[in-house]
Amino acid sequence: MRRETIINAGLAAGLLAIPLWAHVTGEIFTITLATRVAILALAAVGLNLALGLGGLVSFGHAAYFGLGGYAMGILAFHAQTYDPIFTWPFVFEGTKQMLVIWAVALVASGLAAALIGMLTLHTSGAYFIMATLAFGQMFYYLFVSWPKYGGEDGMAIYVRNDFPGLNTLDPIQLFVICYALLMAGLFVSWRIARSPFGLALQAARQNAERVETVGIRPFRIRLAAFVISGMITGLAGALMADLNRFVGPTMFSWHTSGEIMVLVILGGVARLYGPVAGAALFVLLEHWLGGVSDYWLAFVGALLLLVVLFARGGLIGSLAGREVAHD
Amino acid sequence: MALLALEGIEAAYGASQALFGVDLALGAGEVVALMGRNGMGKTTTIRVACGMMPARAGRVTFEGRDITRWPAHRVARLGVGLVPEGRRCFAPLTVEENLLAAARPGPWDRASVAELFPRLAERRDQRAASLSGGEQQMLAIGRALMTNPRLLILDEATEGLAPVVRQEIWRAIARLKAETGLALLVVDKSLKELARVADRAVILERGRTVWQGGMADLGRDVTDRYLGV
Numbered sequence: 106m107r108r109e110t111i112i113n114a115g116l117a118a119g120l121l122a123i124p125l126w127a128h129v130t131g132e133i134f135t136i137t138l139a140t141r142v143a144i145l146a147l148a149a150v151g152l153n154l155a156l157g158l159g160g161l162v163s164f165g166h167a168a169y170f171g172l173g174g175y176a177m178g179i180l181a182f183h184a185q186t187y188d189p190i191f192t193w194p195f196v197f198e199g200t201k202q203m204l205v206i207w208a209v210a211l212v213a214s215g216l217a218a219a220l221i222g223m224l225t226l227h228t229s230g231a232y233f234i235m236a237t238l239a240f241g242q243m244f245y246y247l248f249v250s251w252p253k254y255g256g257e258d259g260m261a262i263y264v265r266n267d268f269p270g271l272n273t274l275d276p277i278q279l280f281v282i283c284y285a286l287l288m289a290g291l292f293v294s295w296r297i298a299r300s301p302f303g304l305a306l307q308a309a310r311q312n313a314e315r316v317e318t319v320g321i322r323p324f325r326i327r328l329a330a331f332v333i334s335g336m337i338t339g340l341a342g343a344l345m346a347d348l349n350r351f352v353g354p355t356m357f358s359w360h361t362s363g364e365i366m367v368l369v370i371l372g373g374v375a376r377l378y379g380p381v382a383g384a385a386l387f388v389l390l391e392h393w394l395g396g397v398s399d400y401w402l403a404f405v406g407a408l409l410l411l412v413v414l415f416a417r418g419g420l421i422g423s424l425a426g427r428e429v430a431h432d
Numbered sequence: 433m434a435l436l437a438l439e440g441i442e443a444a445y446g447a448s449q450a451l452f453g454v455d456l457a458l459g460a461g462e463v464v465a466l467m468g469r470n471g472m473g474k475t476t477t478i479r480v481a482c483g484m485m486p487a488r489a490g491r492v493t494f495e496g497r498d499i500t501r502w503p504a505h506r507v508a509r510l511g512v513g514l515v516p517e518g519r520r521c522f523a524p525l526t527v528e529e530n531l532l533a534a535a536r537p538g539p540w541d542r543a544s545v546a547e548l549f550p551r552l553a554e555r556r557d558q559r560a561a562s563l564s565g566g567e568q569q570m571l572a573i574g575r576a577l578m579t580n581p582r583l584l585i586l587d588e589a590t591e592g593l594a595p596v597v598r599q600e601i602w603r604a605i606a607r608l609k610a611e612t613g614l615a616l617l618v619v620d621k622s623l624k625e626l627a628r629v630a631d632r633a634v635i636l637e638r639g640r641t642v643w644q645g646g647m648a649d650l651g652r653d654v655t656d657r658y659l660g661v
Contacts, residue, residue: 304533308522315520318482319534319579320508 109425113378120381121284128277136276137348142381142388143283144344149368149380150290151337156366157375158303159330160310164234165221165241166365169335171248171357172217173210173342178352179254180206181262203268203282206343214339215332217244222331226324238359245357259353266347273347283344287381290337295377297333306330338365367405371412373419382420433496435460435615436481436512436583441490442639443480450476452639454490458583463609463616465626465647468636469660474619475517477636478587481617482514483507494583509536513581515572517588517619521560522575528556530571531578538580539612545574548604566597573604583615584608590620598622605629623655635659 127135183199225236297303372383394401479485483504546553635643
Protein backbone atom coordinates (compact mmCIF):
# COMPACT_ATOMS: atom_id res chain seq x y z
CA MET A 106 0.00 0.00 0.00
CA ARG A 107 1.27 3.47 -0.76
CA ARG A 108 2.47 5.66 2.07
CA GLU A 109 -0.06 8.38 1.39
CA THR A 110 -2.90 5.86 1.46
CA ILE A 111 -1.76 4.69 4.90
CA ILE A 112 -1.56 8.27 6.17
CA ASN A 113 -5.02 8.98 4.78
CA ALA A 114 -6.46 5.91 6.45
CA GLY A 115 -4.79 6.97 9.69
CA LEU A 116 -6.32 10.44 9.48
CA ALA A 117 -9.77 9.06 8.73
CA ALA A 118 -9.54 6.55 11.57
CA GLY A 119 -8.09 9.10 14.00
CA LEU A 120 -10.76 11.67 13.30
CA LEU A 121 -13.37 9.01 14.04
CA ALA A 122 -11.67 7.39 17.03
CA ILE A 123 -10.88 10.52 19.04
CA PRO A 124 -14.46 11.78 19.42
CA LEU A 125 -15.71 8.23 20.05
CA TRP A 126 -13.16 7.95 22.85
CA ALA A 127 -14.18 11.40 24.10
CA HIS A 128 -17.79 10.25 24.09
CA VAL A 129 -16.91 7.27 26.26
CA THR A 130 -14.92 9.42 28.70
CA GLY A 131 -17.49 12.21 28.61
CA GLU A 132 -15.30 14.95 27.18
CA ILE A 133 -17.97 16.76 25.23
CA PHE A 134 -15.69 19.62 24.20
CA THR A 135 -13.33 17.31 22.34
CA ILE A 136 -16.26 15.99 20.31
CA THR A 137 -17.20 19.52 19.35
CA LEU A 138 -13.62 20.20 18.29
CA ALA A 139 -13.64 17.08 16.12
CA THR A 140 -16.95 18.16 14.60
CA ARG A 141 -15.39 21.50 13.76
CA VAL A 142 -12.46 19.72 12.13
CA ALA A 143 -14.81 17.61 10.01
CA ILE A 144 -16.83 20.63 8.87
CA LEU A 145 -13.84 22.83 8.10
CA ALA A 146 -12.23 19.91 6.30
CA LEU A 147 -15.36 19.51 4.17
CA ALA A 148 -15.27 23.21 3.26
CA ALA A 149 -11.62 22.79 2.28
CA VAL A 150 -12.36 19.60 0.30
CA GLY A 151 -14.61 21.81 -1.79
CA LEU A 152 -11.94 24.44 -2.34
CA ASN A 153 -9.27 21.79 -2.95
CA LEU A 154 -11.23 20.59 -5.97
CA ALA A 155 -11.02 24.02 -7.60
CA LEU A 156 -7.64 25.05 -6.24
CA GLY A 157 -5.80 21.75 -6.17
CA LEU A 158 -7.11 19.90 -9.20
CA GLY A 159 -8.14 22.85 -11.33
CA GLY A 160 -5.50 25.37 -10.26
CA LEU A 161 -8.31 27.91 -9.75
CA VAL A 162 -7.20 30.18 -6.93
CA SER A 163 -10.61 31.19 -5.65
CA PHE A 164 -10.40 33.78 -2.94
CA GLY A 165 -14.15 33.92 -2.63
CA HIS A 166 -15.20 30.53 -1.36
CA ALA A 167 -16.65 32.25 1.70
CA ALA A 168 -19.55 33.13 -0.62
CA TYR A 169 -20.59 29.47 -0.81
CA PHE A 170 -19.79 28.78 2.83
CA GLY A 171 -21.96 31.74 3.81
CA LEU A 172 -24.77 30.83 1.43
CA GLY A 173 -24.86 27.35 2.94
CA GLY A 174 -24.89 28.90 6.39
CA TYR A 175 -27.68 31.31 5.57
CA ALA A 176 -29.66 28.59 3.80
CA MET A 177 -29.77 26.92 7.20
CA GLY A 178 -30.30 30.22 9.05
CA ILE A 179 -33.14 31.47 6.89
CA LEU A 180 -34.98 28.16 6.69
CA ALA A 181 -34.69 27.56 10.43
CA PHE A 182 -35.58 31.16 11.27
CA HIS A 183 -38.82 30.91 9.29
CA ALA A 184 -39.59 27.57 10.86
CA GLN A 185 -39.04 29.18 14.27
CA THR A 186 -41.42 32.05 13.51
CA TYR A 187 -43.93 29.99 11.50
CA ASP A 188 -43.97 32.54 8.73
CA PRO A 189 -43.32 31.31 5.18
CA ILE A 190 -40.23 32.56 3.30
CA PHE A 191 -42.36 33.49 0.32
CA THR A 192 -45.93 32.80 -0.77
CA TRP A 193 -45.73 33.48 -4.48
CA PRO A 194 -45.67 31.67 -6.93
CA PHE A 195 -45.93 28.92 -4.33
CA VAL A 196 -45.77 28.81 -0.58
CA PHE A 197 -42.25 28.08 0.64
CA GLU A 198 -42.14 27.39 4.34
CA GLY A 199 -39.14 27.29 6.63
CA THR A 200 -37.96 23.91 7.87
CA LYS A 201 -35.98 22.31 10.65
CA GLN A 202 -35.12 19.26 8.56
CA MET A 203 -31.38 19.01 7.89
CA LEU A 204 -31.90 17.04 4.69
CA VAL A 205 -34.03 19.80 3.18
CA ILE A 206 -31.63 22.46 4.44
CA TRP A 207 -28.69 20.65 2.86
CA ALA A 208 -30.52 20.38 -0.46
CA VAL A 209 -31.27 24.10 -0.42
CA ALA A 210 -27.67 24.88 0.59
CA LEU A 211 -26.34 22.75 -2.26
CA VAL A 212 -28.64 24.34 -4.83
CA ALA A 213 -28.01 27.91 -3.63
CA SER A 214 -24.25 27.59 -3.51
CA GLY A 215 -24.20 25.65 -6.79
CA LEU A 216 -26.19 28.37 -8.56
CA ALA A 217 -23.99 31.09 -7.10
CA ALA A 218 -20.85 29.21 -8.14
CA ALA A 219 -22.24 28.77 -11.66
CA LEU A 220 -22.96 32.47 -11.96
CA ILE A 221 -19.68 33.60 -10.42
CA GLY A 222 -17.75 31.00 -12.40
CA MET A 223 -19.30 32.08 -15.70
CA LEU A 224 -18.28 35.65 -15.00
CA THR A 225 -14.81 35.03 -13.59
CA LEU A 226 -13.39 31.91 -15.24
CA HIS A 227 -12.47 33.82 -18.36
CA THR A 228 -9.90 35.66 -16.29
CA SER A 229 -6.80 34.14 -14.76
CA GLY A 230 -4.06 34.86 -12.26
CA ALA A 231 -4.47 37.90 -10.06
CA TYR A 232 -7.63 38.96 -11.91
CA PHE A 233 -9.36 35.72 -11.07
CA ILE A 234 -8.34 36.05 -7.41
CA MET A 235 -9.63 39.63 -7.26
CA ALA A 236 -12.86 38.84 -9.11
CA THR A 237 -13.74 35.95 -6.82
CA LEU A 238 -12.81 38.06 -3.79
CA ALA A 239 -15.10 40.83 -5.02
CA PHE A 240 -18.06 38.46 -5.35
CA GLY A 241 -17.45 37.12 -1.85
CA GLN A 242 -17.44 40.65 -0.45
CA MET A 243 -20.64 41.47 -2.35
CA PHE A 244 -22.43 38.74 -0.47
CA TYR A 245 -20.88 39.93 2.77
CA TYR A 246 -22.22 43.46 2.38
CA LEU A 247 -25.56 42.18 1.13
CA PHE A 248 -26.14 40.20 4.31
CA VAL A 249 -24.67 42.88 6.58
CA SER A 250 -27.30 45.24 5.26
CA TRP A 251 -30.26 42.83 5.40
CA PRO A 252 -31.92 43.56 8.74
CA LYS A 253 -34.57 40.88 8.40
CA TYR A 254 -31.88 38.20 8.75
CA GLY A 255 -29.95 39.83 11.54
CA GLY A 256 -27.84 42.26 9.54
CA GLU A 257 -24.48 42.74 11.10
CA ASP A 258 -25.41 40.81 14.25
CA GLY A 259 -26.39 37.61 12.49
CA MET A 260 -29.08 35.24 13.70
CA ALA A 261 -29.19 32.74 16.52
CA ILE A 262 -31.08 29.53 15.88
CA TYR A 263 -32.11 28.24 19.26
CA VAL A 264 -32.84 24.62 18.53
CA ARG A 265 -30.60 22.48 16.36
CA ASN A 266 -32.22 21.11 13.21
CA ASP A 267 -33.44 17.55 12.95
CA PHE A 268 -32.07 14.53 11.18
CA PRO A 269 -34.36 11.50 10.79
CA GLY A 270 -33.63 8.89 13.43
CA LEU A 271 -30.89 10.83 15.21
CA ASN A 272 -30.76 13.21 18.13
CA THR A 273 -28.72 16.08 16.72
CA LEU A 274 -28.38 17.76 20.12
CA ASP A 275 -26.22 14.84 21.22
CA PRO A 276 -22.69 15.96 20.23
CA ILE A 277 -21.52 12.53 19.12
CA GLN A 278 -24.53 12.06 16.85
CA LEU A 279 -23.99 15.44 15.23
CA PHE A 280 -20.33 14.52 14.81
CA VAL A 281 -21.25 11.30 13.03
CA ILE A 282 -23.44 13.23 10.58
CA CYS A 283 -20.63 15.66 9.81
CA TYR A 284 -18.05 12.90 9.56
CA ALA A 285 -20.23 10.92 7.15
CA LEU A 286 -20.66 13.97 4.95
CA LEU A 287 -16.92 14.63 5.04
CA MET A 288 -16.30 11.07 3.88
CA ALA A 289 -18.89 11.51 1.14
CA GLY A 290 -17.17 14.74 0.05
CA LEU A 291 -13.79 12.99 0.01
CA PHE A 292 -15.26 10.13 -2.01
CA VAL A 293 -16.67 12.55 -4.61
CA SER A 294 -13.33 14.32 -4.77
CA TRP A 295 -11.46 11.00 -5.13
CA ARG A 296 -13.75 9.83 -7.92
CA ILE A 297 -13.46 13.12 -9.77
CA ALA A 298 -9.64 13.14 -9.54
CA ARG A 299 -9.44 9.84 -11.43
CA SER A 300 -12.30 10.34 -13.87
CA PRO A 301 -11.55 11.56 -17.41
CA PHE A 302 -13.19 14.84 -16.38
CA GLY A 303 -10.85 15.25 -13.42
CA LEU A 304 -7.83 14.23 -15.46
CA ALA A 305 -8.67 16.81 -18.11
CA LEU A 306 -9.12 19.36 -15.32
CA GLN A 307 -5.63 18.63 -14.03
CA ALA A 308 -4.24 18.69 -17.55
CA ALA A 309 -5.87 22.08 -18.15
CA ARG A 310 -4.21 23.38 -15.00
CA GLN A 311 -0.89 22.63 -16.59
CA ASN A 312 -1.65 23.81 -20.10
CA ALA A 313 -5.07 24.77 -21.38
CA GLU A 314 -4.10 24.87 -25.04
CA ARG A 315 -2.93 21.28 -25.04
CA VAL A 316 -6.26 20.23 -23.60
CA GLU A 317 -8.07 22.04 -26.38
CA THR A 318 -6.17 20.06 -28.99
CA VAL A 319 -7.72 16.87 -27.65
CA GLY A 320 -11.18 18.34 -28.02
CA ILE A 321 -11.91 19.60 -24.53
CA ARG A 322 -12.98 23.15 -23.78
CA PRO A 323 -11.14 24.16 -20.60
CA PHE A 324 -13.81 26.70 -19.63
CA ARG A 325 -16.51 24.03 -19.46
CA ILE A 326 -14.65 21.60 -17.27
CA ARG A 327 -13.41 24.40 -15.03
CA LEU A 328 -16.93 25.70 -14.62
CA ALA A 329 -18.21 22.24 -13.74
CA ALA A 330 -15.43 21.79 -11.20
CA PHE A 331 -16.05 25.25 -9.77
CA VAL A 332 -19.74 24.50 -9.28
CA ILE A 333 -19.10 21.16 -7.56
CA SER A 334 -16.43 22.86 -5.46
CA GLY A 335 -18.82 25.62 -4.40
CA MET A 336 -21.55 23.11 -3.55
CA ILE A 337 -19.31 21.10 -1.24
CA THR A 338 -18.16 24.25 0.56
CA GLY A 339 -21.80 25.39 0.75
CA LEU A 340 -22.81 22.15 2.42
CA ALA A 341 -20.03 22.67 4.96
CA GLY A 342 -21.43 26.15 5.64
CA ALA A 343 -24.84 24.69 6.47
CA LEU A 344 -23.23 22.23 8.89
CA MET A 345 -21.14 24.92 10.55
CA ALA A 346 -24.25 27.02 11.07
CA ASP A 347 -25.93 24.04 12.68
CA LEU A 348 -22.95 23.30 14.90
CA ASN A 349 -22.81 26.91 16.13
CA ARG A 350 -26.59 27.39 16.02
CA PHE A 351 -25.71 30.78 14.70
CA VAL A 352 -25.16 32.43 11.33
CA GLY A 353 -23.53 35.78 10.81
CA PRO A 354 -22.17 37.75 7.87
CA THR A 355 -18.58 36.94 8.89
CA MET A 356 -19.18 33.58 7.22
CA PHE A 357 -19.03 35.58 3.98
CA SER A 358 -16.02 37.71 4.84
CA TRP A 359 -12.73 37.40 3.02
CA HIS A 360 -11.16 36.18 6.26
CA THR A 361 -13.24 33.05 5.87
CA SER A 362 -12.11 32.61 2.26
CA GLY A 363 -8.53 33.01 3.44
CA GLU A 364 -9.02 30.57 6.27
CA ILE A 365 -10.37 27.87 3.97
CA MET A 366 -7.43 28.43 1.66
CA VAL A 367 -5.00 28.21 4.60
CA LEU A 368 -6.49 24.81 5.50
CA VAL A 369 -5.84 23.54 1.98
CA ILE A 370 -2.28 24.88 1.86
CA LEU A 371 -1.36 23.67 5.36
CA GLY A 372 -2.64 20.19 4.60
CA GLY A 373 -1.33 19.95 1.05
CA VAL A 374 -2.76 21.38 -2.15
CA ALA A 375 -4.27 18.74 -4.47
CA ARG A 376 -3.76 16.01 -1.87
CA LEU A 377 -6.96 14.08 -1.23
CA TYR A 378 -6.63 14.26 2.57
CA GLY A 379 -4.84 17.62 2.57
CA PRO A 380 -7.97 19.43 3.75
CA VAL A 381 -8.45 16.96 6.61
CA ALA A 382 -4.86 17.31 7.77
CA GLY A 383 -5.03 21.09 7.38
CA ALA A 384 -8.29 21.42 9.30
CA ALA A 385 -7.07 19.15 12.10
CA LEU A 386 -3.85 21.11 12.45
CA PHE A 387 -5.69 24.43 12.34
CA VAL A 388 -8.23 23.48 15.00
CA LEU A 389 -5.54 22.01 17.23
CA LEU A 390 -3.44 25.17 16.96
CA GLU A 391 -6.53 27.28 17.59
CA HIS A 392 -7.28 25.24 20.69
CA TRP A 393 -3.74 25.02 22.11
CA LEU A 394 -2.28 28.35 21.10
CA GLY A 395 -5.57 30.16 21.63
CA GLY A 396 -5.14 29.32 25.31
CA VAL A 397 -1.57 30.61 25.36
CA SER A 398 -2.02 33.86 23.48
CA ASP A 399 -4.72 35.94 21.87
CA TYR A 400 -2.38 36.39 18.95
CA TRP A 401 -2.35 32.70 18.06
CA LEU A 402 -3.07 33.45 14.42
CA ALA A 403 0.40 34.97 14.18
CA PHE A 404 1.78 31.49 14.86
CA VAL A 405 -0.45 30.05 12.16
CA GLY A 406 0.90 32.76 9.86
CA ALA A 407 4.47 31.78 10.63
CA LEU A 408 3.64 28.12 10.08
CA LEU A 409 1.97 28.91 6.78
CA LEU A 410 5.09 30.77 5.72
CA LEU A 411 7.24 27.78 6.58
CA VAL A 412 4.96 25.45 4.65
CA VAL A 413 4.94 27.67 1.57
CA LEU A 414 8.72 28.12 1.67
CA PHE A 415 9.91 24.69 2.67
CA ALA A 416 7.10 22.15 2.43
CA ARG A 417 5.08 22.85 -0.68
CA GLY A 418 3.20 19.60 -0.38
CA GLY A 419 1.87 20.70 3.03
CA LEU A 420 1.50 18.30 5.91
CA ILE A 421 0.57 15.36 3.68
CA GLY A 422 3.40 16.15 1.30
CA SER A 423 5.93 16.26 4.13
CA LEU A 424 4.79 12.91 5.46
CA ALA A 425 4.14 11.06 2.21
CA GLY A 426 6.62 12.63 -0.19
CA ARG A 427 5.94 14.83 -3.16
CA GLU A 428 5.51 12.12 -5.76
CA VAL A 429 1.80 12.15 -6.59
CA ALA A 430 -0.55 14.96 -7.38
CA HIS A 431 -3.55 13.06 -6.03
CA ASP A 432 -4.33 9.79 -4.40
CA MET B 433 -13.68 16.40 -51.74
CA ALA B 434 -10.61 17.07 -49.70
CA LEU B 435 -10.65 16.07 -46.06
CA LEU B 436 -8.70 19.14 -44.98
CA ALA B 437 -8.13 22.12 -47.23
CA LEU B 438 -6.36 25.40 -46.57
CA GLU B 439 -6.85 28.11 -49.17
CA GLY B 440 -4.86 31.32 -49.25
CA ILE B 441 -4.15 31.30 -45.53
CA GLU B 442 -2.52 34.39 -44.06
CA ALA B 443 -1.66 34.65 -40.40
CA ALA B 444 0.39 36.84 -38.12
CA TYR B 445 1.87 36.97 -34.64
CA GLY B 446 0.95 40.50 -33.69
CA ALA B 447 2.61 42.78 -36.18
CA SER B 448 4.83 40.17 -37.74
CA GLN B 449 3.14 38.23 -40.49
CA ALA B 450 4.13 34.58 -40.73
CA LEU B 451 1.89 33.21 -43.48
CA PHE B 452 1.29 34.99 -46.76
CA GLY B 453 -0.76 32.49 -48.71
CA VAL B 454 -0.65 28.85 -47.76
CA ASP B 455 -2.59 26.35 -49.87
CA LEU B 456 -2.78 22.76 -48.85
CA ALA B 457 -5.22 19.96 -49.52
CA LEU B 458 -5.29 16.49 -48.10
CA GLY B 459 -7.67 13.69 -49.02
CA ALA B 460 -9.10 11.00 -46.77
CA GLY B 461 -6.51 8.34 -46.02
CA GLU B 462 -3.78 10.37 -47.68
CA VAL B 463 -0.34 11.01 -46.18
CA VAL B 464 1.01 14.46 -46.94
CA ALA B 465 4.43 15.76 -45.97
CA LEU B 466 4.54 19.44 -45.05
CA MET B 467 8.06 20.60 -45.74
CA GLY B 468 10.20 23.70 -45.68
CA ARG B 469 13.22 25.06 -43.89
CA ASN B 470 13.06 26.37 -40.33
CA GLY B 471 10.91 29.45 -39.88
CA MET B 472 9.03 29.02 -43.15
CA GLY B 473 5.64 28.66 -41.44
CA LYS B 474 5.03 24.94 -41.01
CA THR B 475 4.05 25.09 -37.36
CA THR B 476 2.02 28.26 -37.89
CA THR B 477 0.14 26.54 -40.71
CA ILE B 478 -0.67 23.67 -38.38
CA ARG B 479 -1.77 26.04 -35.63
CA VAL B 480 -4.17 27.74 -38.01
CA ALA B 481 -5.49 24.41 -39.29
CA CYS B 482 -6.17 23.29 -35.71
CA GLY B 483 -7.92 26.50 -34.70
CA MET B 484 -5.21 27.44 -32.25
CA MET B 485 -4.47 30.64 -34.11
CA PRO B 486 -6.81 32.82 -36.17
CA ALA B 487 -6.29 33.19 -39.90
CA ARG B 488 -6.08 36.78 -41.05
CA ALA B 489 -7.27 35.78 -44.49
CA GLY B 490 -8.15 32.59 -46.32
CA ARG B 491 -10.27 29.59 -45.54
CA VAL B 492 -9.88 26.30 -43.71
CA THR B 493 -12.34 23.56 -44.56
CA PHE B 494 -12.81 20.04 -43.25
CA GLU B 495 -14.92 17.82 -45.50
CA GLY B 496 -16.15 20.95 -47.19
CA ARG B 497 -17.23 22.55 -43.94
CA ASP B 498 -15.79 25.98 -43.23
CA ILE B 499 -13.97 25.72 -39.91
CA THR B 500 -11.83 28.84 -40.26
CA ARG B 501 -13.11 30.49 -37.12
CA TRP B 502 -13.72 27.40 -35.07
CA PRO B 503 -12.04 27.17 -31.67
CA ALA B 504 -9.43 24.47 -31.21
CA HIS B 505 -11.60 22.14 -29.13
CA ARG B 506 -14.31 22.03 -31.79
CA VAL B 507 -11.80 21.34 -34.55
CA ALA B 508 -10.40 18.51 -32.44
CA ARG B 509 -13.86 17.08 -31.90
CA LEU B 510 -14.51 17.16 -35.62
CA GLY B 511 -11.64 14.70 -36.04
CA VAL B 512 -8.34 16.55 -36.22
CA GLY B 513 -5.77 15.07 -33.86
CA LEU B 514 -2.57 16.98 -33.18
CA VAL B 515 0.78 15.74 -31.94
CA PRO B 516 2.31 19.10 -31.11
CA GLU B 517 5.93 20.02 -31.55
CA GLY B 518 8.11 19.30 -28.55
CA ARG B 519 6.04 16.31 -27.33
CA ARG B 520 4.08 18.07 -24.58
CA CYS B 521 2.31 15.42 -22.61
CA PHE B 522 0.32 16.30 -19.52
CA ALA B 523 3.36 16.09 -17.24
CA PRO B 524 1.69 15.62 -13.84
CA LEU B 525 -0.50 12.75 -15.07
CA THR B 526 0.52 9.14 -15.54
CA VAL B 527 0.70 7.49 -18.95
CA GLU B 528 -2.68 5.89 -18.44
CA GLU B 529 -4.21 9.15 -17.21
CA ASN B 530 -2.83 11.06 -20.20
CA LEU B 531 -4.61 8.62 -22.48
CA LEU B 532 -7.84 8.62 -20.48
CA ALA B 533 -8.02 12.40 -20.34
CA ALA B 534 -8.14 12.52 -24.13
CA ALA B 535 -10.34 9.47 -24.78
CA ARG B 536 -13.28 9.73 -27.14
CA PRO B 537 -15.27 6.75 -28.40
CA GLY B 538 -13.95 4.90 -31.45
CA PRO B 539 -11.64 2.09 -32.48
CA TRP B 540 -8.64 3.63 -30.70
CA ASP B 541 -8.58 2.79 -27.04
CA ARG B 542 -5.94 2.03 -24.44
CA ALA B 543 -5.55 -1.52 -25.73
CA SER B 544 -4.97 -0.55 -29.35
CA VAL B 545 -2.57 2.22 -28.35
CA ALA B 546 -0.69 -0.26 -26.18
CA GLU B 547 -0.53 -2.60 -29.14
CA LEU B 548 1.00 0.13 -31.30
CA PHE B 549 3.43 1.21 -28.58
CA PRO B 550 4.06 -1.72 -26.21
CA ARG B 551 6.44 0.46 -24.22
CA LEU B 552 3.57 2.65 -23.10
CA ALA B 553 1.82 -0.35 -21.62
CA GLU B 554 4.92 -1.15 -19.57
CA ARG B 555 4.99 2.41 -18.25
CA ARG B 556 1.28 2.90 -17.72
CA ASP B 557 1.50 3.98 -14.06
CA GLN B 558 4.54 6.15 -14.54
CA ARG B 559 4.17 9.90 -14.65
CA ALA B 560 4.62 11.46 -18.09
CA ALA B 561 7.31 13.80 -16.76
CA SER B 562 9.48 10.81 -15.88
CA LEU B 563 9.40 9.22 -19.35
CA SER B 564 12.24 9.38 -21.84
CA GLY B 565 11.87 11.69 -24.82
CA GLY B 566 10.92 8.85 -27.13
CA GLU B 567 8.34 7.50 -24.72
CA GLN B 568 6.84 10.95 -24.30
CA GLN B 569 6.56 11.19 -28.06
CA MET B 570 4.82 7.82 -28.21
CA LEU B 571 2.49 9.03 -25.50
CA ALA B 572 1.77 12.25 -27.39
CA ILE B 573 0.88 10.19 -30.48
CA GLY B 574 -1.15 7.76 -28.38
CA ARG B 575 -3.02 10.59 -26.74
CA ALA B 576 -3.90 12.10 -30.12
CA LEU B 577 -5.06 8.69 -31.36
CA MET B 578 -7.28 8.30 -28.26
CA THR B 579 -9.38 11.19 -29.59
CA ASN B 580 -10.13 8.91 -32.57
CA PRO B 581 -9.29 11.46 -35.22
CA ARG B 582 -9.73 11.12 -38.97
CA LEU B 583 -6.69 13.27 -39.58
CA LEU B 584 -3.57 13.08 -37.47
CA ILE B 585 -1.11 15.96 -37.63
CA LEU B 586 2.43 15.18 -36.52
CA ASP B 587 4.62 18.22 -35.94
CA GLU B 588 8.29 17.21 -35.78
CA ALA B 589 7.47 13.92 -34.14
CA THR B 590 11.00 12.54 -34.39
CA GLU B 591 12.93 15.68 -33.55
CA GLY B 592 15.66 15.28 -30.97
CA LEU B 593 15.23 11.54 -30.57
CA ALA B 594 17.84 8.79 -30.70
CA PRO B 595 18.03 7.01 -34.10
CA VAL B 596 16.63 3.77 -32.70
CA VAL B 597 13.64 5.55 -31.21
CA ARG B 598 13.10 7.45 -34.44
CA GLN B 599 12.88 4.17 -36.28
CA GLU B 600 10.25 3.03 -33.84
CA ILE B 601 8.17 6.16 -34.43
CA TRP B 602 8.50 5.84 -38.21
CA ARG B 603 7.48 2.20 -38.04
CA ALA B 604 4.38 3.25 -36.09
CA ILE B 605 3.58 5.94 -38.66
CA ALA B 606 3.97 3.39 -41.47
CA ARG B 607 1.64 1.03 -39.62
CA LEU B 608 -0.94 3.76 -39.18
CA LYS B 609 -0.82 4.32 -42.92
CA ALA B 610 -0.97 0.66 -43.88
CA GLU B 611 -3.49 -0.62 -41.34
CA THR B 612 -5.88 2.29 -40.75
CA GLY B 613 -7.58 4.74 -43.03
CA LEU B 614 -6.15 7.60 -41.07
CA ALA B 615 -5.04 10.65 -43.04
CA LEU B 616 -1.69 12.03 -41.92
CA LEU B 617 -0.11 15.44 -42.22
CA VAL B 618 3.53 15.03 -41.30
CA VAL B 619 6.11 17.70 -40.62
CA ASP B 620 9.62 16.32 -40.39
CA LYS B 621 13.19 17.02 -41.38
CA SER B 622 13.99 13.54 -42.63
CA LEU B 623 13.38 13.58 -46.38
CA LYS B 624 14.39 9.95 -46.64
CA GLU B 625 11.73 8.76 -44.22
CA LEU B 626 9.08 11.10 -45.61
CA ALA B 627 9.76 9.77 -49.10
CA ARG B 628 9.01 6.29 -47.81
CA VAL B 629 5.72 7.11 -46.09
CA ALA B 630 4.17 10.17 -47.78
CA ASP B 631 2.00 10.18 -50.90
CA ARG B 632 2.38 13.87 -51.60
CA ALA B 633 4.41 16.84 -50.45
CA VAL B 634 3.64 20.51 -49.85
CA ILE B 635 6.59 22.86 -49.56
CA LEU B 636 6.44 26.21 -47.79
CA GLU B 637 8.86 29.05 -48.39
CA ARG B 638 8.54 32.30 -46.45
CA GLY B 639 4.95 31.61 -45.49
CA ARG B 640 3.76 30.61 -48.97
CA THR B 641 3.04 27.32 -50.65
CA VAL B 642 5.68 27.14 -53.36
CA TRP B 643 5.48 23.55 -54.49
CA GLN B 644 2.89 20.76 -54.32
CA GLY B 645 3.03 17.38 -55.93
CA GLY B 646 3.50 13.67 -55.67
CA MET B 647 6.40 12.43 -53.60
CA ALA B 648 7.81 10.71 -56.69
CA ASP B 649 7.97 14.03 -58.54
CA LEU B 650 10.00 15.66 -55.82
CA GLY B 651 13.28 15.94 -57.69
CA ARG B 652 16.70 17.14 -56.65
CA ASP B 653 16.09 20.55 -58.17
CA VAL B 654 13.14 21.15 -55.86
CA THR B 655 14.76 19.83 -52.73
CA ASP B 656 17.96 21.76 -53.42
CA ARG B 657 16.06 24.94 -53.94
CA TYR B 658 13.58 24.85 -51.09
CA LEU B 659 14.89 22.47 -48.52
CA GLY B 660 18.61 23.05 -48.81
CA VAL B 661 19.46 19.37 -48.76
